[in-house]
Amino acid sequence: MLTLSGITRRYGDATALDGLSFTVPDDAYVSLLGASGSGKTTLLRLIAGFEEPDAGQIILDGVRLDGQPPHRRDIGFVFQNFALFPHLTVEENVAFGLKYRESNAVASAAEVAERTQAALELVGLEGFGHRGVGEISGGQRQRVALARTLVTEPRIVLLDEPLGALDANLRDRMCDELRAIRERLKVSFLHVTGSETEALTMGDTVAVLAGGRIVQSSGSRALFEAPLNASAAKHLNAWNILSGTVEKDKLRTNAGILPVPGSLSDGQSAQIALRFDRIDVSDAAQVPEGRHHFEARFLTGEFNGPTALSFFRTADGALVQVVDHLSSPRLPRLEEGRTYALHYRPEEVLLFEGAEG
Ligand code: ADP
Numbered sequence: 001m002l003t004l005s006g007i008t009r010r011y012g013d014a015t016a017l018d019g020l021s022f023t024v025p026d027d028a029y030v031s032l033l034g035a036s037g038s039g040k041t042t043l044l045r046l047i048a049g050f051e052e053p054d055a056g057q058i059i060l061d062g063v064r065l066d067g068q069p070p071h072r073r074d075i076g077f078v079f080q081n082f083a084l085f086p087h088l089t090v091e092e093n094v095a096f097g098l099k100y101r102e103s104n105a106v107a108s109a110a111e112v113a114e115r116t117q118a119a120l121e122l123v124g125l126e127g128f129g130h131r132g133v134g135e136i137s138g139g140q141r142q143r144v145a146l147a148r149t150l151v152t153e154p155r156i157v158l159l160d161e162p163l164g165a166l167d168a169n170l171r172d173r174m175c176d177e178l179r180a181i182r183e184r185l186k187v188s189f190l191h192v193t194g195s196e197t198e199a200l201t202m203g204d205t206v207a208v209l210a211g212g213r214i215v216q217s218s219g220s221r222a223l224f225e226a227p228l229n230a231s232a233a234k235h236l237n238a239w240n241i242l243s244g245t246v247e248k249d250k251l252r253t254n255a256g257i258l259p260v261p262g263s264l265s266d267g268q269s270a271q272i273a274l275r276f277d278r279i280d281v282s283d284a285a286q287v288p289e290g291r292h293h294f295e296a297r298f299l300t301g302e303f304n305g306p307t308a309l310s311f312f313r314t315a316d317g318a319l320v321q322v323v324d325h326l327s328s329p330r331l332p333r334l335e336e337g338r339t340y341a342l343h344y345r346p347e348e349v350l351l352f353e354g355a356e357g
């Protein structure tokens with residue numbers, strides 16, 4: 001198990017990571033989701049030992065890692081741009097890490113060859129060993145980068161946006177492969193990405209990095225369906241967040257004064273979250289009984305194949321998104337510029353207390 005506690009990393013006046021705590025369990029695929037610049041690469045570099053935290057501890061299986069040089073940590077790192085040696089063959093790239101590492105270098109040529117072949121087989125590249133890395137596809141280069149890391153039998157593998165350089169088709173295939181390879185190895189993967197779909201597809205656990213901390217770490221389904229705070233919810237690209245102030249058990253937001261679950265004290269800040277696919281639309285006069293609603297003007301629609309996204313704006317300027325699945329459409333025909341009632345079941349509302357994070 002890898003445990004990070006109270007990790008802080010500053011660059012000059014800027015704080016990239018701010019007292020971050022987080023656990024990667026054994027034998028698990030963990031995704032780390034964060035916007036560009038949120039500190040994902042920094043976090044991986046701290047775990048690998050390419051840089052040191054200003055505060056906090058990194059512990060792997062009970063042993064403190066921070067302060068140790070990278071080659072003593074047994075951590076695998078798959079770099080964002082693959083970082084292969086262009087003048088070496090596939091085989092030589094993979095063998096490199098075994099022959100030249102600072103500790104436990106493998107001297108026996110037979111052992112290097114055997115382990116290199118095993119790593120190439122593991123990633124589905126048997127037969128490609130003699131090719132130059134310029135003579136293979138992007139997806140294959142990705143596998144070489146992975147094989148080069150796995151050949152050293154790391155205790156945990158860090159992957160920095162490993163699918164970012166691949167086109168969409170290939171990305172889907174590589175997703176399945178990465179999961180399958182990890183399952184065979186039983187080593188934990190920590191996969192960093194800016195894409196919520198990638199994070200949710202890949203991770204048994206998904207951790208969300210925002211404001212220099214992990215704001216939630218949960219099973220992917222639990223995270224998607226029940227984010228614990230507005231910051232986590234925002235990263236899922238599936239929830240409308242409406243912020244406001246409590247007034248007599250209701251929340252004054254820029255979508256109007258809305259009922260909230262539970263009882264809150266007047267003047268308190270809170271946010272509610274409403275999932276894109278849990279909002280229905282009707283004429284303002286036709287809100288079904290038992291549902292909460294607010295009014296908003298239809299701006300425009302966006303068609304994405306199996307789903308259609310509709311954008312609305314309330315009189316006070318809140319942008320609200322509604323998703324319709326074309327296999328079971330539930331939205332009426334919408335006219336741009338017209339005002340509709342957006343309604344939802346009261347129990348669909350998530351309430352987060354406190355000011356917006
Ligand atoms: P991500 O990988 O999530 O895009 P990074 O970890 O690369 O984010 O960067 C997090 C923040 O730290 C950014 O604001 C970035 O500019 C800053 N940062 C990262 N590395 C350095 C560095 N070596 N020197 C100064 N600032 C850095």
Ligand code: MG
Nearest residue numbers: 040041042160
């Ligand atoms: Mg990065």
